[in-house]
Amino acid sequence: MSAQWQEPPVTGPSVRQSRRGPVRRLVVGNRPSSPATVTDLTAALGAATRRGAGPVPVDRVDVEESTAAAARGHVAGTALDPTSTAARMGAAAAAMTALDLPAGITDPVSWNGFGALIPVLSGSPGAGASVVAAALADTLQTAGRCVLLVDAADPARSGLAAAAEVEGPWTSALTPDLSLRFSWRGQALLTRLESTLPVITPGMVPPPPQWLPELDPLHVTVVDIGHDGWRAAANPLAGPGGWLRLGTPAQRPLLVVRPTRPSLRHAEQVLARLEPWVSAGAAVNPYQLVVVGAKRWPAGVVGAAGRRLEPMTETAVFVPHDEEVQVAGVTAELLPDRLLDAVTPLLTRWNLLPDAAGRPRRRLR
Incomplete structure (x- = not known):
């Protein structure tokens, strides 16, 4: 599934548009969602990171860093599909975590x-x-x-x-x-x-x-x-x-x-x-x-x-x-x-x- 920003048609001025420019929508699978915000994008990429990890829980720090990196790549144009990037990062973190799950916390x-x-x-x-x-x-x-x-x-x-x-x-x-x-x-x-x-x-x-x-x-x-x-x-x-x-x-x-x-x-x-x-x-x-x-x-x-x-x-x-x-x-x-x-x-x-x-x-x- 791909995600990209899409500029909406200009329908007339508004207070929000005059101060911040046109509101952009996040398109996922070529289907526009409700008007996207930074919070919406962060939530979507965080969810993609966790999906990529599957059943293995990943640390909050890994989710935050993966989300930030995927969003940065998307804005810079180096990651055309930020959800895929976030999912791959979640999968990598989960794979390393699963390699060394200890039988007990205090097992040496x-x-x-x-x-x-x-x-x-x-x-x-x-x-x-x-x-x-x-x-x-x-x-x-x-x-x-x-x-x-x-x-x-x-x-x-x-x-x-x-x-x-x-x-x-x-x-x-x-x-x-x-x-x-x-x-x-x-x-x-x-x-x-x-x-x-x-x-x-x-x-x-x-x-x-x-x-x-x-x-x-x-x-x-x-x-x-x-x-x-x-x-x-x-x-x-x-x-x-x-x-x-x-x-x-x-x-x-x-x-x-x-x-x-x-x-x-x-x-x-x-x-x-x-x-x-x-x-x-x-x-x-x-x-x-x-x-x-x-x-x-x-x-x-x-x-x-x-x-x-x-x-x-x-x-x-x-x-x-x-x-x-x-x-x-x-x-x-x-x-x-x-x-x-x-x-x-x-x-x-x-x-x-x-x-x-x-x-x-x-x-x-």
Whole structure:
């Protein structure tokens, strides 16, 4: 069934027409409905998203993002049939949700096969989680470790979008509209999402087992969760939040912030959103706080930390400011040594670096 806007015949001026122009009607299947509004269109596209999902319930966030993307494509002329686009997005989200429906909320996930698992969660917008994820992966690969770097973000909003010099030729199809692409970042394997759909909503992010390649031995998996820590922490049972599920062997999530009071206030709310899931035994709290853009806490900043975050500020790891990275972001080049040096003590403390890591670092191409 197709949908398109149709201009009605001009029958005479009215107060509404003089202020807003002619009222347009939404034509579905070549049959005009009652005069359409933004609310009508939103409701129709939301219903199409749910129809596409079938019996699998999809999160409200996925419905809203699918509706907005389909409507935007229609207005821009890139989606001639917005209801079909919305339905395909609903189907993709439902397919990923159905892959990992847990038998019980508190049933632990098996992280076997991932090696040591380090999910990286952003505590506030623009905190630098992608830089931290890349720094961890680069430090490990220059020490000779076999590393998988997972980019779970929507490609259009990913901080790792330029992290590989070329796109790898290996793909793994998940649905007709969604797949994983494997590329190389130096000698680390980078995995990211690809889609023919306008956006990738949180519900379209495949569950962790789907990201695991046939790579043996895999020493460490570093995950840039993406999708805003606030949303990821809302539901660790599906989507990007699935990397925070309680499991064995235990993962070590990192929470990334900026050295500012607003960033700490944001991070406190991310922890508050995750807290009920942790209390229920379904998720794990961040294991370590990482501060990007400073060598120490600026005066007066730590006081903004709430009761959940404050204990983590005492053992925070600091990743210093780097002008080049601030301007260019994460590129295909390995990050500067000063950033890798900042996370090396953390990885050493976790016994993830071999003894040879103390020798001069090998800059891989």
